Amino acid sequence: MKPSLLDFRLKELQEIVKPQFRAKQIFGWLYHNYADSYEDMKNIPKALKDELAKKFVLNPLKIVNKEYSSDGTIKYLFELQDSKTVEAVWLKMKDAQLNDSGEVIQEAKYTICVSTQVGCKVGCSFCLTAKGGFSRDLSVGEIVGQVVALKRDNEHKHNRMINIVYMGMGEPLDNLDNLSRAIEIFKEEDGLSISGKRQTVSTSGLSNKIDRLGEMDLGVHIAISLHAVDDKLRSELIPMNKAHNIASIIEAVKRFPIDTRKRVMFEYLVIKNKNDDIGSAKKLIKLLSGIKAKVNLIYFNPYPGTPYERPLKEDMLAFQEYLVNHGLLCTIRDSKGIDISAACGQLKEQGEFSKAKERDHLSGKIEGEA
Numbered sequence: 001m002k003p004s005l006l007d008f009r010l011k012e013l014q015e016i017v018k019p020q021f022r023a024k025q026i027f028g029w030l031y032h033n034y035a036d037s038y039e040d041m042k043n044i045p046k047a048l049k050d051e052l053a054k055k056f057v058l059n060p061l062k063i064v065n066k067e068y069s070s071d072g073t074i075k076y077l078f079e080l081q082d083s084k085t086v087e088a089v090w091l092k093m094k095d096a097q098l099n100d101s102g103e104v105i106q107e108a109k110y111t112i113c114v115s116t117q118v119g120c121k122v123g124c125s126f127c128l129t130a131k132g133g134f135s136r137d138l139s140v141g142e143i144v145g146q147v148v149a150l151k152r153d154n155e156h157k158h159n160r161m162i163n164i165v166y167m168g169m170g171e172p173l174d175n176l177d178n179l180s181r182a183i184e185i186f187k188e189e190d191g192l193s194i195s196g197k198r199q200t201v202s203t204s205g206l207s208n209k210i211d212r213l214g215e216m217d218l219g220v221h222i223a224i225s226l227h228a229v230d231d232k233l234r235s236e237l238i239p240m241n242k243a244h245n246i247a248s249i250i251e252a253v254k255r256f257p258i259d260t261r262k263r264v265m266f267e268y269l270v271i272k273n274k275n276d277d278i279g280s281a282k283k284l285i286k287l288l289s290g291i292k293a294k295v296n297l298i299y300f301n302p303y304p305g306t307p308y309e310r311p312l313k314e315d316m317l318a319f320q321e322y323l324v325n326h327g328l329l330c331t332i333r334d335s336k337g338i339d340i341s342a343a344c345g346q347l348k349e350q351g352e353f354s355k356a357k358e359r360d361h362l363s364g365k366i367e368g369e370a
Contacts, residue, residue, distance in 0.1 A: 001081040004060040004141030005030060005052070006148065009181070010190050022048060024190060030058075031191035034152035057081065060141045063149060071334075076150065080118070080142060084135055086169050088146040089113035090154060093163075110156065111163040114146050116179055117170025122204045122240050126227075126269065128303050129169045137175040143182040147192070158192055167202030167223070167267075173209035183218050196220045197259065202267065207244045210252040222256055223265035223296075224249060228275055229283035237274075246287070253291060263294040263329065270316055271300045272309035281322040288328065295323060295330040 008016065010027050017023035025043060029035040038049040038058060064085070065077035072092030079085050090112060097106040118135035120127070147164060156162065164186065166172040172179050179201070186194040196219025203210065204225045213222070226246075228234035234241040253264055266288065270276050284295065297320055300310050316332055323330040 006141035006144040032158045086115040115168035173206045205249040207248040207252040214256040272311045276311045
């Protein structure tokens with residue numbers, strides 16, 4: 001696979017492209033104009049474009065499928081240079097606000113959910129991504145390219161605010177070196193200028209790498225995929241918990257540098273008859289004592305073949321009410337894209353299934369002709 005121009009920060013690109021002002025122009029084409037080909041770069045000399053094209057691809061991924069939800073969510077399937085696929089999601093968080101004359105006084109707010117790996121090593125029992133196993137880490141450019149592609153596809157101007165959450169396919173901290181470089185590229189003032197406070201790293205809880213991320217001081221938020229209040233259940237849901245148990249995660253979170261105005265997000269995937277009872281709510285309050293925390297309750301999104309079920313709405317509300325009444329800030333995440341392939345990895349699995357059917361059909365046809 002060729003490296004991509006999206007792999008580089010501006011100062012790194014200036015080491016590759018001479019004179020330096022050309023590098024800045026190219027950086028602008030990438031992140032302000034979302035150039036999709038070298039031909040788009042109108043003010044760059046042809047000789048330079050030809051030279052770069054021999055060494056670097058412009059976009060390391062392409063959109064091969066999209067699913068649209070009635071709530072404005074768009075789920076994307078990307079194909080990479082080696083034909084592997086990953087997903088990203090365009091989430092509409094707030095509608096635009098209009099005045100009495102119909103003029104926009106506040107733009108709609110969006111979040112992009114980004115993948116960091118092809119597959120995942122963590123092996124969560126509730127996660128569809130885990131069923132396909134782990135293939136490889138995404139490169140820096142493949143992480144960055146997802147955001148550029150979604151902004152381009154939705155005609156979202158480079159200077160419009162966007163939030164990024166690294167909680168698509170893969171465990172972000174398992175690809176920390178490439179993740180941190182992507183975070184820095186997004187922060188570039190001459191690029192998309194997405195500050196650290198608008199980027200959230202969601203992790204299953206690699207406690208040692210939570211510490212390492214904190215030491216990098218990237219200014220990002222962290223979200224912990226907790227999902228259980230005792231090690232027995234968490235090890236069933238997240239086998240990695242045997243190496244990074246709840247106690248080690250909580251201690252790492254306490255060491256993580258947090259903006260004093262912000263809270264640590266704890267994601268709690270609620271599964272019917274597994275962790276949706278008031279007894280679990282009581283343990284959660286005790287567990288997070290002393291942490292400036294916010295709990296985000298998430299409905300489990302069922303997918304074909306899963307043994308787990310979506311919790312009842314009344315149980316979710318009772319769980320939330322108990323936490324709030326005992327002083328813990330708690331929200332229930334609106335289920336986005338529930339009418340499409342909402343589970344992470346579902347669109348990819350459908351694509352793989354379709355490919356397998358096509359191969360089987362072709363194989364049968366060839367055998368019949370032989």
